[in-house]
Structures are given as structure tokens and as C-alpha cells.
Amino acid sequence: MTGFLKWFFVFMTEMLKGFSMIFKGLWNGIKHIFNIKNYIQIFKTYSTDFGAVGWILSILAIILVAGVFVLLGLMIVLAIRKYVRFRHSIVSNEDLLEEIADLQRQVLKMTKEKDEIMAMKVAQMGIPTSGALSLAGAEGMVPALGTEGGTEGAVAVVGETGDDGVVQTADRRFSRLMEVDSFYRSYTPPEYNNSITLEELCDTYRNFACSRMHLFYEPKTIRLFIAGMASTKLIILQGISGTGKTSLPYSFGKFLQHDTTIASVQPSWRDRTELFGYFNEFTKNFNETEVLKRIYSSSYNNDINLVLLDEMNIARVEYYFAEMLSILEMPNADEWELDLVPNVWSTDPVNLNRGKLKIPQNVWYIGTANNDDSTYAISDKVYDRAQPINLDAKGVPFDAPDTGPIDLGFDHLDQLFKEAFDKYPISQDTLKKIQQLDLWVIEKLRVAFGNRILKQMGLFVPVYVACGGEELEGVDYVLATKIFRKFESLNLAMLRDELRELVNYMNKSFGKNKMKESIEYLERLQKLF
Numbered sequence: 001m002t003g004f005l006k007w008f009f010v011f012m013t014e015m016l017k018g019f020s021m022i023f024k025g026l027w028n029g030i031k032h033i034f035n036i037k038n039y040i041q042i043f044k045t046y047s048t049d050f051g052a053v054g055w056i057l058s059i060l061a062i063i064l065v066a067g068v069f070v071l072l073g074l075m076i077v078l079a080i081r082k083y084v085r086f087r088h089s090i091v092s093n094e095d096l097l098e099e100i101a102d103l104q105r106q107v108l109k110m111t112k113e114k115d116e117i118m119a120m121k122v123a124q125m126g127i128p129t130s131g132a133l134s135l136a137g138a139e140g141m142v143p144a145l146g147t148e149g150g151t152e153g154a155v156a157v158v159g160e161t162g163d164d165g166v167v168q169t170a171d172r173r174f175s176r177l178m179e180v181d182s183f184y185r186s187y188t189p190p191e192y193n194n195s196i197t198l199e200e201l202c203d204t205y206r207n208f209a210c211s212r213m214h215l216f217y218e219p220k221t222i223r224l225f226i227a228g229m230a231s232t233k234l235i236i237l238q239g240i241s242g243t244g245k246t247s248l249p250y251s252f253g254k255f256l257q258h259d260t261t262i263a264s265v266q267p268s269w270r271d272r273t274e275l276f277g278y279f280n281e282f283t284k285n286f287n288e289t290e291v292l293k294r295i296y297s298s299s300y301n302n303d304i305n306l307v308l309l310d311e312m313n314i315a316r317v318e319y320y321f322a323e324m325l326s327i328l329e330m331p332n333a334d335e336w337e338l339d340l341v342p343n344v345w346s347t348d349p350v351n352l353n354r355g356k357l358k359i360p361q362n363v364w365y366i367g368t369a370n371n372d373d374s375t376y377a378i379s380d381k382v383y384d385r386a387q388p389i390n391l392d393a394k395g396v397p398f399d400a401p402d403t404g405p406i407d408l409g410f411d412h413l414d415q416l417f418k419e420a421f422d423k424y425p426i427s428q429d430t431l432k433k434i435q436q437l438d439l440w441v442i443e444k445l446r447v448a449f450g451n452r453i454l455k456q457m458g459l460f461v462p463v464y465v466a467c468g469g470e471e472l473e474g475v476d477y478v479l480a481t482k483i484f485r486k487f488e489s490l491n492l493a494m495l496r497d498e499l500r501e502l503v504n505y506m507n508k509s510f511g512k513n514k515m516k517e518s519i520e521y522l523e524r525l526q527k528l529f
Helices: 003-033 036-047 052-125 129-137 176-185 198-211 219-231 245-254 290-298 323-326 380-385 408-423 428-445 452-464 473-490 496-510 516-526
Strands: 167-168 234-238 261-264 277-280 287-289 305-310 338-339 357-359 363-369 385-391
Touching: 036 052, 129 452, 167 234, 176 287, 176 290, 198 219, 198 245, 198 408, 198 452, 219 245, 219 385, 219 408, 219 452, 219 473, 234 380, 245 305, 261 290, 261 516, 290 305, 290 357, 290 363, 323 363, 323 380, 380 473, 385 473, 408 452, 428 473, 428 496, 452 473, 473 496, 496 516
Parallel strands: 234 363, 234 385, 261 305, 305 363
Antiparallel strands: 277 287, 338 357
């Protein structure tokens, strides 16, 4: 055995030595070919005997040899590129074949589903199974519902409908909403902070945004935001780019430890399906969006839920948000329902009431808006139902103590709002001045305040005061953003004197420099013409 091992070792050593000699010889040959230094030395040795013709021929020979090497290099590069392309085409063909195989499997699956649907249709029509083939092949025997023999609008039956109108089926069309049902079966709510006041809430959030998010907001901005939440479910943050419009609701969600759901509005949005999803008649699944999921999950919790409509006016708000605008306007919150599907399946999510989704009170919709050539003007219909907040300047950095997030329950926030309504109602003196201002504006400019705006002002101002602001500041802001904003649609070139009179009237009625927001806005309107 020992002799064999010695022989095998010597044998393999000699063989490997031969391979090493091959590679070594190849390497030495390459080094010899590209030994430029040796070529220069040879040229120097023999060039002393060159005549004129010899010099010319030697230069031509060097150029010719260099050209041959360059040509060889190009041929090697082209060969490598050709090989790489060949390999890429093979991989692409393999991917294509795999996609074709997947499509074939999907076709087989859909064919099977079609046969099952056809069988159920045949069973409902009372035709024997043996007649199924002739029924399927007969043109016009199973027309689409609501059509004359076409396939548009066809609705396949997925199960038997009971006396109560519920379709009995094992299929699930709301998979993501059912995930929410599953999650909340074992959900334990957090311990909410039920001792914080509105003023403390504003200060705490401002310090959190500064210390943790490096965002800097003026106290007035936060007071306006919280007061806006008390007056309406739709808030519009508008202003120049880079002032923190998107960051405000985003960071507020982080502050409450429940991230804001962000829906990036697209120019192609034309109806509510972009925001809430739609039922696909072909797949029998409801295409659920994150917004729909957030609204549905809000019915289970006591959190403060924010939905951000980023760049909301890049499409027409009246198109994709029209139904929600109507719902939020209903005085009875029990009627806040969104129709999702026309029928009921036995497997539908728990909190869907006969195909309708109830809109919870603990959800706010916050839109960001820019005013430029790429956006649409927001109509009065939207502005009247919303609370606009102007963010026209970048925040000034300041020092703040390190402040962590909190858990704030909706019930406590709602209670704080109600306490503010009772404790800080608009004073009778201010209400009288607002009514007189309304009469003056109607007489001079033919613009009325409207009951909706006065109601929102009655909710906005008390909360603004509870957050640390002053009553006239809150009234001033509502007048500037919701009343005087309507003047933009008037013929301002013919009303410059009336606007000047209005400024004088407000200084006289409310006090000089008390209504800064409104007066500055009116003066800007005068400068436009």
C-alpha cells in the first residue's frame, strides 16, 4: 500500500508539473511578444546602418505590426461581446419560455373556473349536466346580464343566494380587509394618555417634531392644525413647496405612533375607485387600496387615523373625492356609509354592513395643495367643506428638549374638543361684529358668509383658544381663508375702493392691527390690479 501511495504521488506531481510548464510557457511567450523594451534595444542596435529607405520601411513595419495587434485586440473584444449577447439571448429565451408556461397555467386555471361557473349556471337553469356542452356552445344561450348577448357586464354566480339575499360561497373577495379582521381578534389596545390638554398637546408635538424629526413649526401652525381637526374632517395644507406640508401630517402620525396613510394623487384620477378600490367582475376580487384598509381598520380602534392625499389638486378633487365630500356633509354620523359592492357574500369582512363601509369618526383626511400650472384650482365646494391652512414660510430652527411620541386616544381628543366648545365659545361681542361684517360684505360685494362657514368658525375658534391662541386670531384666520378668499372670483379691478373701505371697516370694528391675516390678504388683492 505504501508503494502505491508513493507511486501515485510521484505520478500526479509529474502530470501537474507538465500543466504548470504549459501555463508557464504560455505566460513567458506572451511576455516575450509584448517585451517592448527588447524591441527598442534591437531597433537601436540595427538602426545605425539604416539609410533613408531603411528608415521609411522600418516605420511602416512598426505601424503594420501595431495595426495587426490592434486588429487582433478588436477581434477578441468583438468575440467576447458576441458571446455575451448570445448568452443574454439564451437567458431571455429561457425567461420568455417560463413566462409562456406561466400564461398557459393561468389559461388552464381560468378555463377550469369558466367550466365551474358554466356548470353552476346550468344547474341554476335546471338543465341536465349532459346538456352543458350544447349550452356552452350555443350562441346567445347565456348572455351577459344587462346586455343583448355580449360579454360586457357579465356577472358570474359564485354560489347560491339565500332567502336573506346573502350569497353562500367559500370565495373571499376582500382579502386585505379580512386580514384586518384577523389582526383585531387578538388586538390589545395601548394605554392612552388621557391627561394631556390641548395646549400641552401642541407644545409636546412641536418639541417632538423638532427633536426627533428635525421639523420646525411655529406654535400658530400647530394650533391651526388641531383647531382644523375640530371643525372638519378635511384639512387642506397649501403653500409653496418645501414648507413642510407633507411633513406635518406625516410627523403627526409618528407622534401618535400610528403612521399616516399616504395616498399619492395621480393626474389620471377620475373617480373614487382610485382612492377606495373597485370590484373586478372577472377575477371576483375587490381591488383594495391602503386608504380603504385604513378606514376599515379605524372602525376597530380608538386611534387617531390620518389619511394624506398628497398633491390632492394634481387631479380634480371634485371627481375622485366627490362621494366622500357628500358623506362628510351629512349631519348624522350614523349615515356616513360608503357603498362598496351591491350584494352580500357570506365570506365578507365582519364590519361591512350589507356591502357598505361605515366611515368612522376617528379618521381625518388631509390634503396638500400647490398652486402652479400643473395643478387644478380647488373649487368653492371643496374649500367650504374643508379648513385650509397656509404654509407660506419655512420653519425657523429652535432648540427643544428631547420629546418622545405619545398614545392619544380619539375619545380623549374628542372630549377635549367638546370641553373647549363649552369653555371658550365665541363671545357675543365678536359674534355681533361678525354679523355686521357679513351684512356689510353682502351689501358692498354681494358675497355672503353662509351657515356652514359660521358653524365651522364656532368649532374652530374655541379649540384654537384652548390650544393657546387668541379669539380674534382664530376669527381672523377663518375670515381670511374661507370668506375673503371668495373675492378672487370677483372683478377686483372694479372693486379696489370697496376693498380699501373693507380694510378701514375691519380696523374700526375689531381694532387696529387686530385682523392682520385678513387685512394682509385684502391688501395683496388690491396690488393684483
